Amino acid sequence: MLLLECGRHSIFLTGFKLHLKYLLQVFKQNNKNRYTFNCFEHSIREKNSFYTNLINICKEAGLPTLFKTLSLKEYIKDSETLLLRLHEQEKQLLFAAVSKAQFHTIYKEIKSDFLMEDYLGDIQLPFDYMKLIFAARTEMLPIKYKPWLKGSNIDFMCTFCYSGESDSVIHILCSCISFIAERKQFLGQNFFNHYEGLTILKCHTNYVNLAKFLKEVFKVRKVTK
Numbered sequence: 001m002l003l004l005e006c007g008r009h010s011i012f013l014t015g016f017k018l019h020l021k022y023l024l025q026v027f028k029q030n031n032k033n034r035y036t037f038n039c040f041e042h043s044i045r046e047k048n049s050f051y052t053n054l055i056n057i058c059k060e061a062g063l064p065t066l067f068k069t070l071s072l073k074e075y076i077k078d079s080e081t082l083l084l085r086l087h088e089q090e091k092q093l094l095f096a097a098v099s100k101a102q103f104h105t106i107y108k109e110i111k112s113d114f115l116m117e118d119y120l121g122d123i124q125l126p127f128d129y130m131k132l133i134f135a136a137r138t139e140m141l142p143i144k145y146k147p148w149l150k151g152s153n154i155d156f157m158c159t160f161c162y163s164g165e166s167d168s169v170i171h172i173l174c175s176c177i178s179f180i181a182e183r184k185q186f187l188g189q190n191f192f193n194h195y196e197g198l199t200i201l202k203c204h205t206n207y208v209n210l211a212k213f214l215k216e217v218f219k220v221r222k223v224t225k
């Protein structure tokens with residue numbers, strides 16, 4: 001979720017991309033006297049571990065025919081093709097992992113693209129606000145509802161309102177009667193339905209007020225408990 005939220009690829013792919021980009025740069029200079037270029041061609045000729053690993057990555061990406069010929073033009077084309085495929089593949093894998101999530105069900109409803117979320121790019125936004133928004137969107141706020149502990153008979157009920165509802169992100173955001181004043185002050189209404197709650201968590205507008213609301217709620221929770 002962190003990678004999706006930030007619109008970033010994994011460290012492996014980022015490192016591999018830098019590596020391939022460097023090779024691409026060298027290839028495009030079309031200078032066969034470059035040491036890097038000679039090493040690369042040598043790898044292909046000798047089929048050493050660098051080449052074997054590269055071919056394995058291509059195979060895993062469904063592109064087994066890349067880097068098979070000794071041609072500068074082909075290297076450039078193959079490197080670009082591989083980079084594009086790996087980026088797309090990783091993006092799809094991240095979204096597939098989210099769609100299978102059992103315990104962080106909100107995220108699949110609110111995350112639909114691979115762009116970095118606006119609130120993370122807002123340099124005016126205090127860091128504690130960012131942390132609260134991130135934790136709310138990814139269901140990692142310090143609250144009682146932790147569905148991964150279900151088997152151990154743990155009580156998730158909200159003890160701020162005793163309504164019988166679980167102390168979950170949606171409950172705090174939409175319906176807990178203990179936080180009506182904060183909801184009204186920062187989000188403009190006493191209550192929200194589930195869909196409206198998801199819309200607020202999407203953070204397309206007014207994420208500062210969401211953060212202010214959460215900060216106030218956790219101040220109250222700390223004092224009350």
Ligand SMILES: [Zn+2]
Nearest residue numbers: 158160161176
């Ligand atoms: Zn409650």
